[in-house]
Amino acid sequence: MKTLIMDSYYVAWRELKKYFRQKTRMIVTVIQPFLWLVLMGNAMSGLTNNPMAAQFLGTGNYLTFMTPGVVLMTIMFSSIFAGTTVVWDRRFGYLDKLLAAPIKRGAIPFGKMFAAAVQGLIQAIIIVIVALLFGVHFKTGLAGIIVILVIAMLLAFILSGFSLALSVKIKTIETLMAVINLFMMPLMFASNALFPINVMPKWLQIIAKLNPITYAIIPMRDLTVRGWTQHVWLYTIIILAIDIVAMMWTNWVFKNATSE
Amino acid sequence: MSEAIVVENLKKVYSNGVEAVRGINFSVRYGEIFGFLGPNGAGKSTTIKTVIGLLKPTEGNILLDGFDVCKSPYRARLAKGYASQETSVDDRLTAYENVYLQGKFFKMNDAEIKKRAKEVLEMFGLWERRNDLVETFSGGMMKRLDIAAALIHQPRILFLDEPTLGLDIQTRTAIWEYIRKFKENGMTIFLTTHYLEEADALCDRVAIIDHGKIMALDKPGTLKSQIGGDLITLTFAENSENTKDFLKVAKEKEGVKSVSKMENGIYSIMVERNGDKMIPELFSIASKLNVQIGSVRLKRPTLDDVYMKYTGKTIREAESSRDESRKARMMARRAKR
Numbered sequence: 001m002k003t004l005i006m007d008s009y010y011v012a013w014r015e016l017k018k019y020f021r022q023k024t025r026m027i028v029t030v031i032q033p034f035l036w037l038v039l040m041g042n043a044m045s046g047l048t049n050n051p052m053a054a055q056f057l058g059t060g061n062y063l064t065f066m067t068p069g070v071v072l073m074t075i076m077f078s079s080i081f082a083g084t085t086v087v088w089d090r091r092f093g094y095l096d097k098l099l100a101a102p103i104k105r106g107a108i109p110f111g112k113m114f115a116a117a118v119q120g121l122i123q124a125i126i127i128v129i130v131a132l133l134f135g136v137h138f139k140t141g142l143a144g145i146i147v148i149l150v151i152a153m154l155l156a157f158i159l160s161g162f163s164l165a166l167s168v169k170i171k172t173i174e175t176l177m178a179v180i181n182l183f184m185m186p187l188m189f190a191s192n193a194l195f196p197i198n199v200m201p202k203w204l205q206i207i208a209k210l211n212p213i214t215y216a217i218i219p220m221r222d223l224t225v226r227g228w229t230q231h232v233w234l235y236t237i238i239i240l241a242i243d244i245v246a247m248m249w250t251n252w253v254f255k256n257a258t259s260e
Numbered sequence: 261m262s263e264a265i266v267v268e269n270l271k272k273v274y275s276n277g278v279e280a281v282r283g284i285n286f287s288v289r290y291g292e293i294f295g296f297l298g299p300n301g302a303g304k305s306t307t308i309k310t311v312i313g314l315l316k317p318t319e320g321n322i323l324l325d326g327f328d329v330c331k332s333p334y335r336a337r338l339a340k341g342y343a344s345q346e347t348s349v350d351d352r353l354t355a356y357e358n359v360y361l362q363g364k365f366f367k368m369n370d371a372e373i374k375k376r377a378k379e380v381l382e383m384f385g386l387w388e389r390r391n392d393l394v395e396t397f398s399g400g401m402m403k404r405l406d407i408a409a410a411l412i413h414q415p416r417i418l419f420l421d422e423p424t425l426g427l428d429i430q431t432r433t434a435i436w437e438y439i440r441k442f443k444e445n446g447m448t449i450f451l452t453t454h455y456l457e458e459a460d461a462l463c464d465r466v467a468i469i470d471h472g473k474i475m476a477l478d479k480p481g482t483l484k485s486q487i488g489g490d491l492i493t494l495t496f497a498e499n500s501e502n503t504k505d506f507l508k509v510a511k512e513k514e515g516v517k518s519v520s521k522m523e524n525g526i527y528s529i530m531v532e533r534n535g536d537k538m539i540p541e542l543f544s545i546a547s548k549l550n551v552q553i554g555s556v557r558l559k560r561p562t563l564d565d566v567y568m569k570y571t572g573k574t575i576r577e578a579e580s581s582r583d584e585s586r587k588a589r590m591m592a593r594r595a596k597r
Contacts, residue, residue, distance in 0.1 A: 018352040021393075068530045072407050093346025101365040102337040 003222055004110070007103040011111020012118070015085065019119055033127040035068045036061060037134055068133040068220035069193040071148065072213060074127060075120040075156045076188065080180055082116040082160035083167030087176055106251045113160045113250070120156030124149050125172075136224075144223035147232065154239050155216040161250040193217050212242050263323070264417050264448035267309065270320035270381075270452055272306050280306035282472035283320070284312040288465075290416075293439065293449045295463035296478075297456070299571050303472040304452060305421075311450075312342055312419055325416050337364065341410035345422040345452075347402045349409065351395040355386050358394060359409050366413035373412065382406040384438070400431035407438065417448045424458060428562055436462060456563040466563070468570045475570035487561040487569060490535025492542070493528050497552035506551045510542060535560065 019025070086108075089095040096107055128138075128145055138144050163180060170176045190204055191213035197205050208214050216239055219232040265288040272281040281303045288294040298304040309315045311322055313329045313336060321438045324331040325339035349358050356377060363373035381387040384404040394402060403423065410418060420439070424432040432455075439462055442449055453459050459466050460480050467477040477484055496503050510529055511519040515538065517530040535558045546553050 007365070010361060014350065014357075014361055017357065018350070021352060091346075093344040093348030094350060096309075096314055096346075097342065097348040097362075098342050098365070099314050100340075100342045101362070102334050102335060102367065103365050232500065 002105045004107055007107030008111040008114060011098070011103075011107050013111075014116040015112055015115030017120060019115070028121050029074075029139040030126055032074060033070055033123075033130045035058060036069070036073070037127075037130060039069075040066060061136070063131070063134055064136045064225060065221070067127070067136050068148065068217055068224050070131075071124050071127050071152055071220065072155065072193050072217050073188060074123050075152050076159055076184070076213070079116040079120055079122060079160040080163050081158040082112055082182060083163035083165075083170070083174055083176055083180070085112055086164055086167040090171070105255050109161065109164045109250045109254045110247065112164055113157050113247070116160030117153040121149055121153045121179050124152035138224050139227050140223045144228070147236070148220050148223050151216050151220055151236060151239060154210070154236075154243050157243050158212055158239075158246045161246040165250045165253040187211060187213055191217060192221075212239070215239050215242070262289050262561065264290045264292070264325060266321070267307075267311060268321045270307065270322065271318045272303075272310055272312060272315060273318045273354050280472055281310070281452065284469070284472070284474050286467055286474060287416075288448060288450060290448050291443065291446050292464045293443055293451060293462050295459040295466035296450065296452045297459060297466055297567060298469035302470045302571070305467065306472075308419065308421055308450075308452060312340060313337055338413070339415060340419060341413065341415035342419045343403075343406045343410040343421065343423060345425060347399070347406050348448040349394050349402050349406050351397075351402070352393065354391050354393055355381065355397070355405050356390040358405060358411050362409040363412045368413055369444040376412050376414070380411050381405075383441075400427050400434075403427060403431070403435070404438075407435070407592055410472065411442075415447070417450065418442060419450045421452050422454060423451070425454060432458070446489055456567060460563045468567060470571045480566075482590060483566045484561045487565045489530050489532045490538075490561075491528060491530055491559045492535050492538060492556065493522070493526055493559070494542070494556040495525050495527070495554040497554040500552045500554075502549045502551050506546055506549050509545050509549070513538075513541065513545075542573045 045142040086095065089098070095108075100106070128148070132138075138148075140147070162183075163176075166179055167176055170179065190207040191211045192208060193213060197208050197214070200208060208213070215235045219239075222231050223227045265286075267284060267286050270281055270284050271279075273279045284303075285309065296304060296308070306315065310317050311329065313333050316330065322336075324336040327336040327339060329336045344448070350361075353361070359377045359381065360373055363376065368376070377390075378387060381390055384407065386401065386405055386408065389397070389401070394405065394518070397405065407423065410420075410561060423439070424435050427435070436458065439449060439451070451459070451463065463480060465477065465479055466483065468475045478486075496506075507519050507527065510516060515532050515534070516534055519527065519529050522528050529538075529542070539558065542556070543553065545551075
């Protein structure tokens with residue numbers, strides 16, 4: 001177990017070293033939440049002028065309703081592409097180098113998932129800071145913000161694991177991108193990241209309830225808008241359970257695909 | 261135990277039914293440079309990948325430094341270093357970080373890595389550039405770094421898969437020197453190469469694989485001698501007399517297989533072996549018979565001839581397509597930036 005943790009740490013170390021060297025990517029990471037919050041937040045702010053809508057959203061400030069969704073979407077966009085690193089590693093022979101080294105095979109996906117989770121955490125922190133600057137009030141305070149960040153990391157772990165599991169069988173970046181895009185839009189829109197589930201048609205509500213994104217957004221939104229509801233703990237536990245399943249599944253897929 | 265690598269009855273059948281390796285046997289002694297040659301699709305890459313544990317054998321046993329690759333993969337992997345054909349360094353990391361990471365994967369502590377990283381990077385002339393990102397390196401520097409990283413944990417067995425593919429002659433020669441140094445230090449080297457002069461110059465023994473089977477395995481000199489004798493071609497000086505007598509005496513000499521006349525006044529003398537030693541003897545006969553030799557040339561069978569005999573093709577045919585794919589990978593690496 002100790003070996004697996006240490007091996008995963010050095011796989012993650014490599015990914016994070018490269019992440020912090022990508023200046024443009026870091027700048028985009030900061031700019032992106034500004035754009036989401038300013039453009040989308042302002043465009044939709046009129047919605048909460050309607051008392052019915054405000055009651056429906058649980059807050060009179062649409063930006064507050066939207067902030068957890070922005071956190072989630074940013075994490076989704078970054079972590080779902082974690083699989084591209086495996087495609088590149090395979091193409092340049094680095095994957096063979098890792099597989100030929102005396103490291104636990106599971107360390108390769110776990111390290112990359114951990115790196116994606118750290119990247120997600122950094123992005124989530126930036127969004128929260130930007131949101132605070134725009135006057136968003138988090139009902140549960142600092143403790144709630146910390147739980148939101150933890151959930152964000154857990155979600156990044158799931159989505160990057162999904163992406164890595166896809167990437168082990170895919171040989172080119174173009175194909176991986178196409179497959180990821182196929183899943184991206186349904187994942188985003190068939191959840192309550194942007195709009196409450198209650199306003200969706202019935203069939204979409206069913207899909208949204210099966211979507212792990214929904215189980216991340218509900219506690220995040222409750223912590224932002226409503227407070228320490230029972231959903232917070234229940235759905236955080238569900239997300240944690242999905243994380244464990246994602247880890248086991250990714251490990252299994254990875255192990256089988258790389259040991260013909 | 262004198263064998264660093266033992267491969268017994270190795271078979272590999274892929275899930276799509278392709279039988280890439282069909283029951284091969286070979287062993288590599290400690291301290292030996294062992295060349296593994298074969299055309300594309302012959303089973304060479306599958307064999308290497310199976311020996312180093314990247315693929316599971318369908319049948320057979322593989323021992324690396326005495327450890328079974330399937331039963332004790334961890335110990336077997338620790339014993340070897342591997343530099344793949346693709347130059348698998350991370351170009352977004354510095355040279356030192358690449359070596360450091362490899363050290364960590366081989367369970368070395370920071371102090372050991374620090375000491376060894378200096379040694380290997382100095383050996384390959386990269387110490388001054390240790391803090392530079394690898395993306396600023398030339399192809400030759402990347403290859404040297406790749407081999408340096410493979411040596412960080414002082415492996416007993418080093419696998420070099422096409423270590424000089426696509427490199428300029430200067431870098432290639434430098435890498436040959438490094439390989440000779442490794443051997444002097446007692447390291448066992450398993451080498452695949454497309455350059456037969458490289459195999460000839462470096463390897464103690466070579467194996468030629470084709471259609472998933474070992475077609476030949478021996479010392480390069482022995483394999484070449486099995487192909488045929490040395491060929492001496494000569495011409496006589498103008499107005500030279502007694503040439504017929506000379507050719508008659510030469511034909512009767514021990515070790516001479518045949519004497520024949522070619523075009524443009526050139527004569528060929530085929531000898532069983534040691535053509536270089538035969539030349540002074542021919543001059544001695546010429547002197548006694550007052551024959552003046554105008555020019556003389558010796559041609560010995562090359563490993564290329566051996567390769568041709570066992571695979572039915574020259575290695576250059578395979579080389580051009582391999583270089584194309586390498587160029588495509590390099591373009592992709594640049595496009596990624």
